Amino acid sequence: MEAIATEMNIQMEQALENIQKLTDNIETVIRGKRTQIQFILTALLAKGHILIEDNPGTGKTVMAKTLAKSISGLHHAGGADFKRIQFTPDLLPMDLIGSHIFDDIKKEFIFKKGPLFCNVLLADEINRASPKVQSALLECMAENQITMGDVTYPLERLFFTIATQNPVEMEGTYPLPAAQLDRFFLKIYFGYVDETTELNIYKDYLGIQSNLEHIQQVLSMDEILFLQDEAEKVFIHDEIIAAVRNIVTETRRHPDIVLGASTRSGITFLKCLKAFALVNGRTFVTEDDIQIITQAVLDHRLIYRNREAKQKALSNILEKEMSRLSKLKLEY
Amino acid sequence: MRIGRIHSYKKVIAQLLLLALPTAALMYYDFWDANRFFSILQNDWLLQGSYFLAGLALSTVFYSYRFRFITTAAVLAVILLLAYKLLGALVVTEFGFLITIQFYIFCAIFCAAWMVGYGFSRARWFTILWSILLLVVQVLIVSKTAEIKATALIGAFLPVLAYAVYIIYTAELIRNMNEDGAGFGWFIGKRMIGFAVVLALLLAGTFTYFQQDFKAIEKEWGGMQPDYNKKGNSESMTKQDKDGTIKNKDQTRLTGSLNKGKRLVFVAKLDNFLPDGITPNPLYFTAYYYTKFDTLTQTFEMDTAHMPSNDLFKPDPSKIPLYFTRTDSTVIKNTHATLNRKVVNADVYKVLLSPSEYLAPSTAFSCQPIGVPREYQQQYASAYRAKMWVSDLNSAYFIYNPAGNKSLEDFQKQRFDILRRIKDFQGLDKTFYDYYTFMPNNEEYKKITALAKQITANAQTPIDKMLAIRNYFLSKDEFGQPLFKYSDNPGIPGIPSASKLSYFLFENRKGYCAYYAGATLFMLRALGIPSRLAAGFLTIDRSSKNPGWYWFYEDQAHAWVQAYFPGYGWMDFDTTIPDVNTQQASQPDQTPPLDMQQVYLVADGEVTNVDTVGKLVQMKVKNLLYHDQNYTTNTTLDLSTDASRATVSADTATVPLSALKKGMHITAASYAAVLKNIEATAKDSMLSIFKKIPNPVPVDEIKIIEKDEAKKLNKKEQLAASKPIDWVKMMWASLAAVATFILLLFLTPYFIWVYYNSRAKRNNGNARLAAFNKYRAASYYLNQLGYSRAMMGPQQYALQTDEQFGTRFSPFIAIYQKAKYSSSSLTPREEEIVAHFYNDFITQVDKNVPFKTRFNRFLNIYNTIGYFSQPK
Numbered sequence A: 001m002e003a004i005a006t007e008m009n010i011q012m013e014q015a016l017e018n019i020q021k022l023t024d025n026i027e028t029v030i031r032g033k034r035t036q037i038q039f040i041l042t043a044l045l046a047k048g049h050i051l052i053e054d055n056p057g058t059g060k061t062v063m064a065k066t067l068a069k070s071i072s073g074l075h076h077a078g079g080a081d082f083k084r085i086q087f088t089p090d091l092l093p094m095d096l097i098g099s100h101i102f103d104d105i106k107k108e109f110i111f112k113k114g115p116l117f118c119n120v121l122l123a124d125e126i127n128r129a130s131p132k133v134q135s136a137l138l139e140c141m142a143e144n145q146i147t148m149g150d151v152t153y154p155l156e157r158l159f160f161t162i163a164t165q166n167p168v169e170m171e172g173t174y175p176l177p178a179a180q181l182d183r184f185f186l187k188i189y190f191g192y193v194d195e196t197t198e199l200n201i202y203k204d205y206l207g208i209q210s211n212l213e214h215i216q217q218v219l220s221m222d223e224i225l226f227l228q229d230e231a232e233k234v235f236i237h238d239e240i241i242a243a244v245r246n247i248v249t250e251t252r253r254h255p256d257i258v259l260g261a262s263t264r265s266g267i268t269f270l271k272c273l274k275a276f277a278l279v280n281g282r283t284f285v286t287e288d289d290i291q292i293i294t295q296a297v298l299d300h301r302l303i304y305r306n307r308e309a310k311q312k313a314l315s316n317i318l319e320k321e322m323s324r325l326s327k328l329k330l331e332y
Numbered sequence B: 001m002r003i004g005r006i007h008s009y010k011k012v013i014a015q016l017l018l019l020a021l022p023t024a025a026l027m028y029y030d031f032w033d034a035n036r037f038f039s040i041l042q043n044d045w046l047l048q049g050s051y052f053l054a055g056l057a058l059s060t061v062f063y064s065y066r067f068r069f070i071t072t073a074a075v076l077a078v079i080l081l082l083a084y085k086l087l088g089a090l091v092v093t094e095f096g097f098l099i100t101i102q103f104y105i106f107c108a109i110f111c112a113a114w115m116v117g118y119g120f121s122r123a124r125w126f127t128i129l130w131s132i133l134l135l136v137v138q139v140l141i142v143s144k145t146a147e148i149k150a151t152a153l154i155g156a157f158l159p160v161l162a163y164a165v166y167i168i169y170t171a172e173l174i175r176n177m178n179e180d181g182a183g184f185g186w187f188i189g190k191r192m193i194g195f196a197v198v199l200a201l202l203l204a205g206t207f208t209y210f211q212q213d214f215k216a217i218e219k220e221w222g223g224m225q226p227d228y229n230k231k232g233n234s235e236s237m238t239k240q241d242k243d244g245t246i247k248n249k250d251q252t253r254l255t256g257s258l259n260k261g262k263r264l265v266f267v268a269k270l271d272n273f274l275p276d277g278i279t280p281n282p283l284y285f286t287a288y289y290y291t292k293f294d295t296l297t298q299t300f301e302m303d304t305a306h307m308p309s310n311d312l313f314k315p316d317p318s319k320i321p322l323y324f325t326r327t328d329s330t331v332i333k334n335t336h337a338t339l340n341r342k343v344v345n346a347d348v349y350k351v352l353l354s355p356s357e358y359l360a361p362s363t364a365f366s367c368q369p370i371g372v373p374r375e376y377q378q379q380y381a382s383a384y385r386a387k388m389w390v391s392d393l394n395s396a397y398f399i400y401n402p403a404g405n406k407s408l409e410d411f412q413k414q415r416f417d418i419l420r421r422i423k424d425f426q427g428l429d430k431t432f433y434d435y436y437t438f439m440p441n442n443e444e445y446k447k448i449t450a451l452a453k454q455i456t457a458n459a460q461t462p463i464d465k466m467l468a469i470r471n472y473f474l475s476k477d478e479f480g481q482p483l484f485k486y487s488d489n490p491g492i493p494g495i496p497s498a499s500k501l502s503y504f505l506f507e508n509r510k511g512y513c514a515y516y517a518g519a520t521l522f523m524l525r526a527l528g529i530p531s532r533l534a535a536g537f538l539t540i541d542r543s544s545k546n547p548g549w550y551w552f553y554e555d556q557a558h559a560w561v562q563a564y565f566p567g568y569g570w571m572d573f574d575t576t577i578p579d580v581n582t583q584q585a586s587q588p589d590q591t592p593p594l595d596m597q598q599v600y601l602v603a604d605g606e607v608t609n610v611d612t613v614g615k616l617v618q619m620k621v622k623n624l625l626y627h628d629q630n631y632t633t634n635t636t637l638d639l640s641t642d643a644s645r646a647t648v649s650a651d652t653a654t655v656p657l658s659a660l661k662k663g664m665h666i667t668a669a670s671y672a673a674v675l676k677n678i679e680a681t682a683k684d685s686m687l688s689i690f691k692k693i694p695n696p697v698p699v700d701e702i703k704i705i706e707k708d709e710a711k712k713l714n715k716k717e718q719l720a721a722s723k724p725i726d727w728v729k730m731m732w733a734s735l736a737a738v739a740t741f742i743l744l745l746f747l748t749p750y751f752i753w754v755y756y757n758s759r760a761k762r763n764n765g766n767a768r769l770a771a772f773n774k775y776r777a778a779s780y781y782l783n784q785l786g787y788s789r790a791m792m793g794p795q796q797y798a799l800q801t802d803e804q805f806g807t808r809f810s811p812f813i814a815i816y817q818k819a820k821y822s823s824s825s826l827t828p829r830e831e832e833i834v835a836h837f838y839n840d841f842i843t844q845v846d847k848n849v850p851f852k853t854r855f856n857r858f859l860n861i862y863n864t865i866g867y868f869s870q871p872k
Helices: A002-029 A034-045 A060-070 A093-097 A131-143 A195-203 A205-213 A221-232 A238-253 A263-279 A287-301 A307-327 B009-037 B045-062 B069-090 B096-122 B126-144 B150-176 B184-221 B330-335 B406-419 B430-436 B443-455 B462-474 B500-508 B513-526 B686-692 B709-722 B727-761 B767-784 B794-805 B809-821 B828-848 B851-858 B861-868
Strands: A050-053 A082-086 A098-103 A108-113 A120-124 A145-148 A151-154 A160-165 A186-189 A257-259 B238-240 B246-248 B251-253 B264-270 B285-290 B292-294 B299-301 B341-350 B364-370 B382-391 B531-537 B549-553 B557-565 B569-573 B601-611 B616-626 B629-642 B647-649 B665-670 B701-705
Touching (some): A002 A034, A002 A060, A002 A221, A060 A082, A093 A098, A098 A145, A221 A263, A287 A307, B009 B045, B009 B184, B150 B184, B330 B364, B443 B513, B462 B513, B616 B665, B727 B851, B727 B861, B767 B809, B767 B861, B794 B828
Parallel strands (some): A050 A160, A050 A186
Antiparallel strands (some): B264 B549, B285 B531, B292 B299, B531 B557, B557 B569, B601 B616, B665 B701
């Protein structure tokens, strides 16, 4: 037992080192957004996808590009396969998944893969596309494969979607239905950087561009896949699991919440917690992790009674649970 | 068809338990109260309350389903109507009428309760309406009550008021609660407990602060009048008990008018005669001494607690076994009188006088209930013999003109001559003298003092002063008209708060006994003569037929002055000028009862068996009177009595033999001639007497002695009345309690800190537990100092703390989190950090927060509450 535990620890150390490398690497380009970087890595390591909601020009695309470039892929020397799709109202599902094209030479239809067949996908302004396209994308995200006719095409082993959307209040958007939002492990707000960082960004404007050009490939795809496996090994205490259970069930009871979190959300929550702990360089989940990611994991899955409730309900539930955890005296 | 529910079963249960049950409880009480008030013979409150409960409970459950009211109520009405008709047709016996009436009552109550249940279930504002209705009904009932006492008022309103607050609160609580939520019972329960505590505090507070006011209200409005209808600013000297009997009041108030009845209260035989042995010397019959005057309410009151040398003997004759004697010789000692004394007997035959009342000329020291002769039992309810330690010099004759009666004139002259030997009150006990000459010290009483000195300017001795005051009341003004008049309706001064005594003495000069007695009292006290007020009945010798027999009517209830003469004791002086009406009897006096029968045997004990056919009563005897000899045993002896000729009587009424029940305490008396010749010798014991006398022994009189429970309660009341609670002490005690409580409250945060701190400093080798204790102490300390964690996670909190105080909380928190949630154990390095963290942390925080701030914050209990409570 002892030997196994030790070996596992060594592997963990390797993993923690890698994550640190990746984070630092991204931070050379994206400044003052450590939390957001951590969230994105969390979603990556939890084998999930992430939805970033914010105004245009806050660095979403650069973020996705940087991440993709930091991973050395198999396909070509430019790192992991990175694709970007700008969603528009006239976009069709075929534009995403690809289509069958008649091959004159072979006299048969061959499948021309669409942009979905990549490692890191940036789905820009996902809420501008029609629901048909949205659902096609989200299905792929869930199944990790595409079925055309009677042939099933698996997606890449590492398939990570960073979707962005404009705040739903903006014109010309199709809000994603709750069931589809559920596919995203996390939904984060990118936000503007603080004023000092903003000034630095302006000053280093050209520098950043060149940083992005010259970004190093710090991790291989295999290492990322290894990290994903490691994330599942993160220790999670029974009390933390209980706390997640409490938060999830409490959302169903809360008078201001019309639609509470599902059991699937709970499982996603636990996966995210583990990944987040790993991203933070820990081999165990703490209450801090819950405190930080609950909003990102659950907020987009809930339907609130009104705008006011949106601001308060979840933090109320969280506060209660955190208060319980902080005073918890475990059996030692 | 499924009928939908309006309320969940939890809500219905809550309604039944928290609304219906208390309502029914109140209705039980109200029915009982109303039945008692309307003097309904068969007090069926239990049954009626149950009807109400049934209607209420059924209706509450019924209307928790989706039924409409009008249709369902109509169906109910039709069913009840049909049942009523059917019952009327079926029942043909002579009691049928009664049964249908019963059913009628049932219907009325049931329907009312049905509607109330509907209201509780459906109508939101119904509880308010319902409370108002109950209060209005209560006001109506109270407004019709003759006797308003504070206790009665409280008894009438308190339950309804408390209920009203409760029901409105609870109904709203039940309406607003979320019965699907977990901990529903606890939700209701804790609010109920909170409510009860608040209500109890409120009530206790009200009683404590307004007790004086309640008493004042009672004095202002209380009191039973002989015409039992008038109330308000009038007074009577007697009061009526619930059973219609009369007793003297233990206080009297100066008011605008006096109510008097004309009924016969009691008849007494008093064997007190002038030295010539023929002329009866009547004595006033005393019930109470009033030694205290409440200037605020203008009321004379008893003051048994502080009265020095209490010589009032006040037994309850109804609780003394027949023919047994209760004596209290301390009263004789307390009169401090030795000269010209003799023992006098008085036999009192009660007509309207309360069975528990004891009246006798002062100073009585013995009470022996006696049997009323058979032929007079319709007329007189009960009787007792009293023995008094009476002065030769005392007499009811003082103000009445004894002119024409030589022996009376001589007697008056002689006794005043003897009393003139008392020149002053030197040598009297100081406490005693000060108490009985106490006067309120204000302008009113200075005026009275001046008047007293002016009237008695020529008098040297106390008795002469007394006579001067009498003469002043009898004097004529410059027009030859009497200066003072007797009036039952003297009116009141125009200024409500003005002293009624001054008004009487200086302006109005009209009044009834209490005015004359009160004025005399203060004039005597102004002159330094110890005096007090006595209340009871004035004795008028009207009968030349039966010397020594006196008749007492309601209008003879009286108050007069007693003055103290060292050696001779208390003397009755009545300065009330004659009221012509009282002199004449309102009805011709009847023949008095015969003299007391010679009783040979009196057995006192418990009934063991009653044979109503053979008219035999078996009893266990504890005490025996045989030929005036008293025998007692430690064990009890069985005695069989032949009750065929016996009259059985309870307190006021004659009852059949079948009323005797096993275990009752009775006294059986025998006048049988058979026993006359069977005399007892000195050697005889109770057992040997029982062997001598016939078995079963014939008895003539059986009296049921009530259990002492009521008496005990009275004693308690007396105790409460005689030992007034020391409010100042109470106030200090409660202040001290509150102060202690507040101090403890303020110190609680500190105590908790001391505990946590000590735990944090202890090192028991378990690194994880140590980390927990340190974390707890540190976070409690920060929280108490006002740096609460609020919405932050532990690490975030720690970082902020470190930033603020320069501590190293953050690394510790990381380790603590690891200790708490990780599966792996702490490394030695981490354990070291844990071990060294705490003291440095506290020192660092203390360095950054001034002592004064820390001190203030540690007094703040809210921080502590915030620390321990769950966020809302």
